[in-house]
Amino acid sequence: MLMTVDAKETSGSLPLQKATREIYLPPERKKISGEDTIHISAKEFSIYYSEFEAVKKVSADIMSKYVTAIIGPSGCGKSTFLRAINRMNDLIPSCHTTGALLFDGEEIYGKFTDEVLLRKKVGMVFQKPNPFPKSIFDNIAYGPRLHGVTDKKKLMEIVERSLRKAAIWDEVCDRLDKNALGLSGGQQQRLCVARTLAVEPEVLLLDEPTSALDPKATAKIEDLIQELRGSYTIMIVTHNMQQASRVSDSTMFFYEGVLVEHASTAQLFTNPKDSMTEDYITGRFS
Numbered sequence: 001m002l003m004t005v006d007a008k009e010t011s012g013s014l015p016l017q018k019a020t021r022e023i024y025l026p027p028e029r030k031k032i033s034g035e036d037t038i039h040i041s042a043k044e045f046s047i048y049y050s051e052f053e054a055v056k057k058v059s060a061d062i063m064s065k066y067v068t069a070i071i072g073p074s075g076c077g078k079s080t081f082l083r084a085i086n087r088m089n090d091l092i093p094s095c096h097t098t099g100a101l102l103f104d105g106e107e108i109y110g111k112f113t114d115e116v117l118l119r120k121k122v123g124m125v126f127q128k129p130n131p132f133p134k135s136i137f138d139n140i141a142y143g144p145r146l147h148g149v150t151d152k153k154k155l156m157e158i159v160e161r162s163l164r165k166a167a168i169w170d171e172v173c174d175r176l177d178k179n180a181l182g183l184s185g186g187q188q189q190r191l192c193v194a195r196t197l198a199v200e201p202e203v204l205l206l207d208e209p210t211s212a213l214d215p216k217a218t219a220k221i222e223d224l225i226q227e228l229r230g231s232y233t234i235m236i237v238t239h240n241m242q243q244a245s246r247v248s249d250s251t252m253f254f255y256e257g258v259l260v261e262h263a264s265t266a267q268l269f270t271n272p273k274d275s276m277t278e279d280y281i282t283g284r285f286s
């Protein structure tokens with residue numbers, strides 16, 4: 001469903017411009033059966049690169065098995081926040097955090113956190129598909145092998161199950177021994193989702209997973225997110241607000257490192273509480 005929103009003419013310190021954008025009204029989304037539980041929780045959580053505070057005292061609860069979108073202008077800290085959830089930022093020496101970030105109630109940045117186990121539970125798919133230069137089979141079997149699965153029959157089961165879950169089995173089942181780099185960009189990205197699913201994570205972090213894909217491949221990934229909703233907690237960074245409104249249950253809007261608003265996607269896109277959110281979703285600034 002589409003409607004046109006005229007943004008207000010006043011907007012604090014933001015440059016004034018007439019903004020008219022078609023806003024996709026999020027469809028009614030079914031509640032996931034069972035009790036709603038908090039999977040990830042940030043409490044006054046900040047992330048620094050040296051002295052620079054890229055994410056500022058964020059407090060938010062991410063609900064288990066729902067889809068959460070993270071939106072906001074370039075450089076506002078979306079990816080930095082996402083990457084903190086499986087400690088990918090550890091690879092950057094200047095990066096450090098304050099406050100708390102909890103996964104199932106346990107400190108992600110705790111002294112005794114097992115990062116390998118954390119990254120098994122919290123998988124990540126990046127902007128550009130990045131299959132290994134190996135066969136399709138070996139791409140999917142890579143993680144399970146790393147975690148000690150050696151039995152060929154068991155590996156075959158995992159490979160098939162993961163490729164089916166990622167909605168790519170039918171396209172590749174007759175060429176599992178072929179190099180994954182021979183797949184199209186969209187297929188490669190679904191293969192990367194399958195590779196992540198192969199180690200049975202609980203959380204999927206998707207960092208602009210469709211920005212390098214054409215509309216058809218993008219639609220397949222969006223359909224896939226809907227398929228996986230209810231089985232995994234999914235967080236997706238996207239610049240595409242229509243995508244956020246199509247695929248997510250709740251949306252976080254960041255601006256300059258601050259979490260300005262976090263609400264159900266329906267509310268955030270139709271009745272945002274903060275004027276800055278409204279200005280952003282109506283295209284006053286990007």
Ligand SMILES: Nc1ncnc2c1ncn2[C@@H]1O[C@H](COP(=O)(O)OP(=O)(O)OP(=O)(O)O)[C@@H](O)[C@H]1O
Pocket residue numbers: 049054072073074075076077078079080081092
């Ligand atoms: N490795 C790094 N070292 C220093 N500063 C960084 C590093 N990575 C990101 N930053 C800075 O942190 C801030 C947040 O960056 P981040 O990539 O998280 O933003 P983003 O909202 O994901 O942006 P985009 O939408 O452009 O991907 C930016 O000011 C960026 O320049």
